[in-house]
Amino acid sequence: MAIFRYFIWAFLFTIIGLALGAWLGYSTTGTIQGAISVFIICLVLGILEISLSFDNAIVNARILRDMTPAWQHRFLTWGIIIAVFGMRIIFPLAIVAIAAWIDPISAIRLAIWQPAEYARIIGEAHTGIAAFGGSFLMMVGMKYFFDVEKEVHWIKVLESRMSKFASVQGVEIGIVLVLILFFSAQLPEAEADTFLTAAIYGLLTFLAVEGLGEILDATQEQMEAVRKGGLGAFIYLEVLDASFSFDGVIGAFALSTNLFVIAIGLGIGAFYVRSLTIMLVEKQTLGQYRYLEHGAFYAILVLAVIMYAQTLVHIPEVITGLIGAALILFSLISSMRYNRAHPEWQAEEEAHGR
Secondary structure (H helix, E strand, O other), X not given: OOHHHHHHXXXXXHHHHHHHHHHHHHHHHOXXXXXXXXXXHHHHHHHHHHHHOHHHHHHHHHHHOOOOHHHHHHHHHHHHHHHHHHHHXXXXXXXXXXXXXXXXXXXXXXXXXXXXXHHHHHHHOHHHHHXXXXXXXXXXXXXHHOOOOOOXXXXXXXXXXXXXXXXXXXXXXXXXXXXXXXXXXXXXXXXXXXXXXXXXXXXXXXXXXXXXXXXXXXXXXXXXXXXXXXXXXXXXXXXXXXXXXXXXHHHHOXXXXXXXXXXXXXXXXXXXXXXXXXXXXXXXXXXXXOOHHHHHHHHHHHHHHHHHHOOOOXXXXXXXXXXXXXXXXXXXXXXXXXXHHOHHHHHHHHHOOO
């Protein structure tokens, strides 16, 4: 029962969200069948978002555990507002406004009165969105494995080599650039230019946010702990959170073209991700399962490659979610096996409160 207390707000939002979805379905169709249909779509979207965001919660918890309590609270309160309203409502509207060269009010009208056209414009912007988000997430994953100080390896034959090559300055940037050039070469010329430009901007955004985070957090406590709990870490987390949301927002249009139905369904999932993040931090789960982070970051790399590949072929979001969940499950099982074989390690971790 103790675990359920972390999900009280998520349960509450689920009830309210599904009720709003049913009301929206009935008000737009005037039928019980319409209400049930939208209710189910909101429920499926919520499940889809949760399945795609297990790795997001783990990575959030990894950064959040080193933040001060004040900034943890801000991320978990302000952050949910940004996640639900910013990424699920404002972000799709901004894409339509920019792509169609219309003002935000016209974009809202388009979403309400011409949802099919609205979805078409979002779909046409998919190449740029996938390239940008894929590059950002690829750098997040690469940065974790290409670390000279990384000593714990799950897949040792691979990770030990990546850690060794981390001494080569900018190796992870070089790998991402090679992948960008490879995938852009597979696309028609017009799309290739879009992919290349958006991917480079995604790479530059990661470097800018990473650098800004170091500067802001270093000045806040005069190097008490660089990146530990401050505005820089908050900004980094929000951009990272947004990058994880790209595929869910775009994929949601396969189930519904209604902006508000999508916002409700994905918003439900976002609340569960926040609740899961809080639980992971407070129960110190990452410290108890040594390979759980590895599984999450492998899932991030897979997601980044899939986002690139989706510019060439359609890959159902359920496959992305299943691959990510499988990697995290395998890393959890490996961690449990290690704990059974090395009980002294787990006792030491708990004694240090990690």
